[in-house]
Amino acid sequence: MSSLSAHLPALQVVLPLLSAPFAVLLRHGGFAFGIVTAGAWAAFACAIGLWLQTGEAGIISYHIGSWPPPWGIEYRVDRLASFVLLLVSGTAAIVLPYSRASIEHEIPRELHYLYYAMFGLCLAGLLGITITGDAFNVFVFLEISSLSTYVLIALGRDRRALAASYRYLIMGTIGATFFVIGIGFLYLMTGTLNIVDLGERLRTVEDSRPVLAALAFITVGVSLKLALFPLHQWLPNAYTYAPSAVTAFLAATATKVSVYVLIRFWFSVFGETLIFEKLPLPQILLLLSLAAMFAASFIAIFQDNLKRLFAYSSVGQIGYITLGMSFDSVNGLGAAILHLFNHGITKAAIFLLIGGVVLGLAKNSAVPNSRGVPAGAVPPAPTFDRLAGLAKRMPLTCFGIVLAGLSLIGVPGTAGFVSKWYLILAAMEAGQFWIVAAILLSSLLAIAYVWRFVEVAYFKPAPEGTTKQEAPLGLLIPAWLLVIGTIWFGLDTSFTVGTATEAALQLVKAGR
Amino acid sequence: MENDLVLRVVGKLLIPFILLFALYVQFHGDFGPGGGFQAGTISAAAIVFYALIFGLDKARRIMPDRLVEAMLASGVLIYAGVGVAGLLLGGNYLDYFVLDKDAVHGQHRGIFWVEVGVHITVCGVMLKIFYMFASRGQDGEE
Numbered sequence: 339m340s341s342l343s344a345h346l347p348a349l350q351v352v353l354p355l356l357s358a359p360f361a362v363l364l365r366h367g368g369f370a371f372g373i374v375t376a377g378a379w380a381a382f383a384c385a386i387g388l389w390l391q392t393g394e395a396g397i398i399s400y401h402i403g404s405w406p407p408p409w410g411i412e413y414r415v416d417r418l419a420s421f422v423l424l425l426v427s428g429t430a431a432i433v434l435p436y437s438r439a440s441i442e443h444e445i446p447r448e449l450h451y452l453y454y455a456m457f458g459l460c461l462a463g464l465l466g467i468t469i470t471g472d473a474f475n476v477f478v479f480l481e482i483s484s485l486s487t488y489v490l491i492a493l494g495r496d497r498r499a500l501a502a503s504y505r506y507l508i509m510g511t512i513g514a515t516f517f518v519i520g521i522g523f524l525y526l527m528t529g530t531l532n533i534v535d536l537g538e539r540l541r542t543v544e545d546s547r548p549v550l551a552a553l554a555f556i557t558v559g560v561s562l563k564l565a566l567f568p569l570h571q572w573l574p575n576a577y578t579y580a581p582s583a584v585t586a587f588l589a590a591t592a593t594k595v596s597v598y599v600l601i602r603f604w605f606s607v608f609g610e611t612l613i614f615e616k617l618p619l620p621q622i623l624l625l626l627s628l629a630a631m632f633a634a635s636f637i638a639i640f641q642d643n644l645k646r647l648f649a650y651s652s653v654g655q656i657g658y659i660t661l662g663m664s665f666d667s668v669n670g671l672g673a674a675i676l677h678l679f680n681h682g683i684t685k686a687a688i689f690l691l692i693g694g695v696v697l698g699l700a701k702n703s704a705v706p707n708s709r710g711v712p713a714g715a716v717p718p719a720p721t722f723d724r725l726a727g728l729a730k731r732m733p734l735t736c737f738g739i740v741l742a743g744l745s746l747i748g749v750p751g752t753a754g755f756v757s758k759w760y761l762i763l764a765a766m767e768a769g770q771f772w773i774v775a776a777i778l779l780s781s782l783l784a785i786a787y788v789w790r791f792v793e794v795a796y797f798k799p800a801p802e803g804t805t806k807q808e809a810p811l812g813l814l815i816p817a818w819l820l821v822i823g824t825i826w827f828g829l830d831t832s833f834t835v836g837t838a839t840e841a842a843l844q845l846v847k848a849g850r
Numbered sequence: 851m852e853n854d855l856v857l858r859v860v861g862k863l864l865i866p867f868i869l870l871f872a873l874y875v876q877f878h879g880d881f882g883p884g885g886g887f888q889a890g891t892i893s894a895a896a897i898v899f900y901a902l903i904f905g906l907d908k909a910r911r912i913m914p915d916r917l918v919e920a921m922l923a924s925g926v927l928i929y930a931g932v933g934v935a936g937l938l939l940g941g942n943y944l945d946y947f948v949l950d951k952d953a954v955h956g957q958h959r960g961i962f963w964v965e966v967g968v969h970i971t972v973c974g975v976m977l978k979i980f981y982m983f984a985s986r987g988q989d990g991e992e
Contacts (some may be wrong), residue, residue, distance in 0.1 A: 348933070348943035356930050365916075403944040404937070455923075659935035 343387060347400035347413040350384040350423065351466045354430075358458035367450030374454040375434040378461060381664070389420040389837070397844075398528040399471070399729025407471065408532035414471030418675060418841035421596045422468045425682050429590040430461045432816045433686065437583040440693050440745035441810030443700055444581045445493050445640045455492060457587070460486035464595045473531045473607070476599060477518045480563070484510045487592060489531070490579040497718075502575035509562055509572040513569060516559030523552035536607050544612050553612070554738045556603050557619070564596035566660060567630035570653045578719075579648035582693025585645065589652055590686035594678050597659055601671070604663070605845040614666040623664040630657030630775055639790065644695070646721040648688050648786055651746060654780070661773070662761050670764035672835075672842035677757035679834055680827060684745040684754060687820035691738045694809030694817065695720050701807070729806050734814060736795045738821045743788035745824045748781050751826040756835065855904075861903040868896040874967055880958070885966035892971025898980050906984050918977045925971025932963045 357377030361370035391398055392415055400413040404483075434457065445453055463483025467476050487803070488510070489686075492503035507682035511797075525531055527548050528539040558569075565573040577585050604613050613619050622695055631654050659681070662674030699718045718724060729736040746754035758777060765773040808814065829835050870891035879885030901909030936945035946960025947953045 346935055352930060352933065352943060356927070356934075359926040359930075362923035363920055363927075365919075401942055404942045404947055636925070646864065 343391070346387045346391070346495075347398060347415055347469055348382045348402065350381055350388065351413075351462055352572040353380040354385070354458050354465065354562040355462035358455045358462065361451050361455040361458060365451055367447060367454070368442065369450035370454035371434070374458040375431075377458055378430040378434050378788035379425065380617065381433040381461065381465060382424075384421065385423040385427040388415050389424055391415075392417050392420045392426055401695070408530050411475055412471040412532060412534075412623075413469050414534070415469060417837060417842065417844050418598070418762055419468050420600065421675065421837045421841055422595060422636035422819055423465060423681060425679050426461070426464050426591045426592060429587060429682065429686050432819055433583050433587045433590075433690070436586070436690055436693070436813055436816040439810055440583045440697065441517075441581055443697055444495055449493065449684075453581075453647060455491070456486040456489045456493075459483075460490060464591050467595050467732070468598055471533050473521050473524065473533055473536060474518075475531075476602075477514065480514055480517065480599075483595075484514060484563075484793045487588060490575050490584045492589075494581050495578045496579045498575065499579035502579045502648075506572040506576045509569075513559045513562030516555045516562070520552040520555035520559060523548045523555065527552070533602065536611060540607065540612075544609070545616075549608075549612075550617075553608055553617075557600070560600045560603070564593045564600060565653055565656055567626050567634060567653065567657060569633065570630075570656075573653060574646050574649040575836060577652065577689075578646045582689065582696055585649075586686045586689035586693065589649075590682040591688050593652070593656060594682050596658070597674075597678055601663065601674070601845065605671075609664060610846070619663045620666055623660055624773075627661035627664060628773075630654055631776065632783065635780055635787065638787045640782065641787075642721050642723075644722070644725065644791065645689070647790070648685065648692070651784065651787060652681075652685055654783070655685070655746065657780075658758070658761060658777070661777075662764060665764050665768050666848050667764055668842045669760060669766060669767055671845060673757055673764050673843050676760055676834055676838040679838070680745070680753035680757045680824070682821050683823045683827070684742050687742040687817055687824055688739055688746075688812070690820060691735050691742070691809075692720060694735045694813045694838055695725070695728065695732065696808055697809060698735075699724055704787055712730070713840070721808070722794045723792050724734065725791075726798035727804060728795040730800045731804055733806070734807060734818070735809050738818055739795075740792060741789070741821050742756035742824055743791065746826065747784040748789055750828075751825065753824045753826075753834070754828070756828055756831050760835070861899060865896050865900055868899065869893055872969075877963060879965060880934050880961070886968030890966075890969040891976055893969070894973045894976030894980070897907060900982070901984065906981075910981070913977060914959070915978075915981060916982065918974050920944050921970050921974030922978060925967045925969070926942065928967030928970065929964050931966070932960055932965075948949055 339658045348430055354374070354377040357374045360373050364373070388398065389510055396416075399407070401407065402411040402413060405411070418808045437453070438456070441450060441632050460483050463479045463481075463486060466479030467483065470476055470479060488503050488507045491506060492500050494502075513788045521531070524536055524540070526547060527543050530536055530539060540549060577589060580588065604610075634650050634653035634657065638647050638654065641647035641650060655677070659677050662672075662677060664670070664787040699720060723783055741752070745754035748754045759782070762777055765771070766779065854877055872889045873882040876886060876889035879889070880983055897909060897913055900912075932946075933944040936948055939948040941948035944960075946957045948956060949959045950956035
């Protein structure tokens with residue numbers, strides 16, 4: 339048996355993928371939890387290993403089935419891929435232990451093993467999208483992750499979860515179809531599916547109409563999946579009604595991996611000359627990003643449901659990521675990649691903490707009986723009228739949400755500040771000071787919606803007879819790990835900024 | 851349709867041949883049109899045919915839900931297991947060359963097991979979908 343480290347790219351996807359069928363075969367929630375969690379932790383270990391390897395060796399290429407590219411499927415890990423792999427597998431490794439305590443009250447017990455199987459598939463799909471160097475393989479993994487995501491969202495107790503999942507299914511399928519049509523056009527023009535090979539061969543035909551059509555289809559399709567502003571309609575409901583752990587995992591990974599796909603196709607396949615010099619794409623992206631930053635954040639302020647508020651905030655924050663992409667500079671792209679990571683962990687922390695709040699509400703409202711929460715009861719939504727004086731009841735949870743909220747605003751000392759800082763640097767480098775002003779102004783909107791929570795939780799009087807009732811440790815520890823992460827990456831930026839800059843340098847060099 | 855003598859006799863006659871044809875499609879996939887996916891649907895069709903004639907309950911007795919669910923998972927495991935076998939024998943993931951001393955023979959062996967996995971999973975999925983639609987309103991769901 340050859341050394342393990344040479345096979346990390348394959349193991350990265352195969353281990354979580356294998357955990358899913360085992361979970362189905364075992365038909366037991368506890369065993370399924372064990373094996374899928376083990377798969378996720380192994381994937382996290384693989385991601386760390388790959389990150390170390392790309393730091394030394396640059397780009398790693400792995401040939402599936404020993405068929406050399408461009409004929410065979412290649413797994414290709416560069417700095418950007420390893421960074422996203424770390425984010426996805428790391429989030430899964432933290433969210434899965436949280437699931438154990440969280441889904442107990444949200445999903446009927448006989449479905450638990452299926453929840454874990456779907457989680458394993460979703461994780462394998464997202465990791466596969468990131469690691470593969472084959473355009474059609476991206477589509478296959480996109481479908482694996484999307485289909486399992488629809489199931490995970492539909493597992494929510496609230497009946498509206500079904501409608502939300504269906505809506506996402508329609509939008510997601512349109513997105514995936516557009517994506518595969520685009521790939522079809524590219525294959526038609528070049529006769530290859532390997533991403534590196536595609537990038538080289540497209541140079542000779544890049545002005546032809548099918549290539550432009552391919553670019554349009556792929557851009558719109560992926561934009562649907564990443565919830566770029568006017569195409570975000572599926573996101574708020576999906577995040578609001580999905581089980582808490584699912585919301586946290588998706589918010590940190592699903593849209594971020596889609597952003598990764600867009601970066602990959604723009605920079606590695608179509609190339610910057612086509613995207614940024616011949617077509618008005620950067621201007622369009624800039625406008626949509628600004629619209630997201632303002633409109634979605636503005637809508638967020640008026641939401642009554644805490645989960646929905648932060649879902650709209652996600653749409654707004656994706657605007658910052660795409661804004662960074664639109665600058666066409668190493669700094670801009672670096673800031674986009676950085677914010678992709680920083681926002682991922684911040685949002686995961688917030689949604690995990692809200693999961694604790696939802697659980698607390700469910701416990702308070704339910705008539706206590708021997709089985710805890712009665713089956714079939716819809717847990718009360720975390721609306722603001724129910725959250726009055728929450729800080730008295732759940733001080734740690736509230737403090738965590740406030741800290742992560744500060745990171746959304748971009749207060750110095752948090753991860754959100756670092757990425758906004760680099761975004762502003764990139765805007766100044768491009769000489770567009772009005773964008774700097776726009777970034778600062780939109781941060782004010784973030785203050786407004788985070789303040790709504792602070793006001794209700796800390797300054798509204800708690801209802802009579804409120805006792806301290808903190809979320810269970812099984813929920814608090816994973817959530818606080820991520821909260822500490824947002825502070826840590828706000829103070830020590832060597833890992834995040836270093837990797838993001840290296841990733842941006844690699845992409846920009848390759849795309850010219 | 852349980853009382854229709856003609857259907858029952860013809861069905862009993864046909865089902866073995868349908869299953870046999872599925873195996874033909876399965877193993878001829880190397881040389882002509884066919885393969886695990888098509889063969890899986892054909893063998894699932896045999897069970898669906900049986901269920902249509904003799905009723906869902908009898909079909910569920912020969913192919914219980916648990917078995918169908920296990921088929922879903924084990925097909926994927928067989929497929930992925932071939933990949934892992936390649937790893938263990940010193941090749942890359944899904945490397946069929948190392949599965950036998952003779953590389954071409956190794957390729958045959960690899961694709962054979964992969965197609966077996968595909969067959970089992972596709973057959974399981976088809977039956978699962980059929981059961982879910984056919985049993986609506988019977989299992990006390992909605």
